[in-house]
Amino acid sequence: MNRFTLPRDLYYGKGSLQILKTLKGHKAIVVVGGGSMKKFGFLEKVENYLKEANFEVQLFENVEPDPSVETVMRGAEAMRAFQPDWIIAMGGGSPIDAAKAMWAFYEYPQTTFEDLITPFNFPELRQKARFLAIPSTSGTATEVTAFSVITDYAKGIKYPLADFNITPDIAVVDPDLAETMPQKLTAHTGMDALTHAIEAYVSTLHSPFTDPLALKAIAMVFDYLTDSYQGNMEAREQMHYAQCMAGMAFSNALLGITHSMAHKTGAAFSTGHIPHGCANAIYLPYVIQFNAKNASKRYAEIAKSIGLQGNNDKELVDALCNKIDEYNVKLNIPKTLKDFGISEKEFNDKVKNIAQLAVGDACTGSNPRPITPKEMEQLLICTYYGTKIDF
Numbered sequence: 450m451n452r453f454t455l456p457r458d459l460y461y462g463k464g465s466l467q468i469l470k471t472l473k474g475h476k477a478i479v480v481v482g483g484g485s486m487k488k489f490g491f492l493e494k495v496e497n498y499l500k501e502a503n504f505e506v507q508l509f510e511n512v513e514p515d516p517s518v519e520t521v522m523r524g525a526e527a528m529r530a531f532q533p534d535w536i537i538a539m540g541g542g543s544p545i546d547a548a549k550a551m552w553a554f555y556e557y558p559q560t561t562f563e564d565l566i567t568p569f570n571f572p573e574l575r576q577k578a579r580f581l582a583i584p585s586t587s588g589t590a591t592e593v594t595a596f597s598v599i600t601d602y603a604k605g606i607k608y609p610l611a612d613f614n615i616t617p618d619i620a621v622v623d624p625d626l627a628e629t630m631p632q633k634l635t636a637h638t639g640m641d642a643l644t645h646a647i648e649a650y651v652s653t654l655h656s657p658f659t660d661p662l663a664l665k666a667i668a669m670v671f672d673y674l675t676d677s678y679q680g681n682m683e684a685r686e687q688m689h690y691a692q693c694m695a696g697m698a699f700s701n702a703l704l705g706i707t708h709s710m711a712h713k714t715g716a717a718f719s720t721g722h723i724p725h726g727c728a729n730a731i732y733l734p735y736v737i738q739f740n741a742k743n744a745s746k747r748y749a750e751i752a753k754s755i756g757l758q759g760n761n762d763k764e765l766v767d768a769l770c771n772k773i774d775e776y777n778v779k780l781n782i783p784k785t786l787k788d789f790g791i792s793e794k795e796f797n798d799k800v801k802n803i804a805q806l807a808v809g810d811a812c813t814g815s816n817p818r819p820i821t822p823k824e825m826e827q828l829l830i831c832t833y834y835g836t837k838i839d840f
């Protein structure tokens with residue numbers, strides 16, 4: 450038996466934040482990040498709308514990027530003291546991810562991260578509160594997904610949490626909030642969304658329910674991302690919806706090894722963090738060439754759906770990779786890890802270990818072609834030097 454789960458309601462369009470005026474309940478805790486929502490006046494709007502709906506409102510501010518176990522525990526404690534019946538999470542991926550984990554510890558104080566990391570093993574939520582998410586960036590789609598990532602800095606590990614219990618009840622996809630994204634973030638989050646949709650489409654768990662969402666999201670990213678990057682706000686609005694649809698697809702079909710590689714290389718090098726979406730954008734064409742051995746028909750379907758030409762599946766797969774390369778150039782994303790600025794020595798010292806970790810990542814299981822640590826190492830080396838995949 451399979452399951453397909455999305456939020457009960459999705460409100461979208463400019464000004465859709467106003468839906469908060471009609472929310473039914475008594476107490477709402479608003480979980481936010483470091484200040485851009487406050488700076489641009491959206492936090493105040495949310496507070497005012499909730500008060501108009503007769504809510505008692507409490508804020509939980511300053512959730513950091515890559516939220517920590519400590520922040521989650523502090524948030525859960527604040528919730529236990531305040532007893533909200535609505536959790537309102539707003540901002541980039543981080544505050545929404547953190548609030549999802551706070552929710553679990555609010556309702557089940559005795560639970561542990563060790564209990565929660567077994568996929569699809571959460572206790573039944575919504576005993577105390579329901580969850581509304583408002584994204585301000587156009588990439589992670591955590592407002593509609595069953596996922597959250599929390600970092601244990603003391604142990605140096607990331608807890609990927611996955612369970613349909615943490616799929617929000619309501620998502621408010623208001624493009625006004627995405628207008629605040631800086632240019633680079635627009636490029637990276639947009640390519641993250643493209644990667645979500647492509648990986649979901651070729652995933653071993655793809656279904657008739659996820660395929661249309663993935664294909665439409667891919668078409669929309671190719672139609673709107675470069676204009677959004679150049680500051681066109683109508684295109685920015687369409688990207689906000691496209692990333693959300695990509696999220697609906699991958700929350701139910703899962704991802705593949707582009708994400709496994711991005712997860713395990715993001716913080717691996719001393720030359721600096723590789724932003725998640727940027728890493729995905731670099732790896733995606735190489736992964737497509739590697740996976741094409743098993744999934745060329747699916748990639749060819751993607752290529753055809755966006756009007757690319759080719760006489761056979763191989764030509765169509767190549768056309769899709771060329772198209773992604775072309776977008777990376779337009780978005781100022783490098784072609785290789787070397788061009789990104791990763792030191793050759795450090796890369797060579799670490800690649801074997803990273804390959805092992807990437808094979809063990811939660812996203813590897815649904816990749817259309819199985820991969821060994823040795824092959825992963827070869828693949829990573831190709832992404833460093835920009836060499837062709839011939840294995």
Ligand code: FE
Pocket residue numbers: 589641645708725
């Ligand atoms: Fe991603």
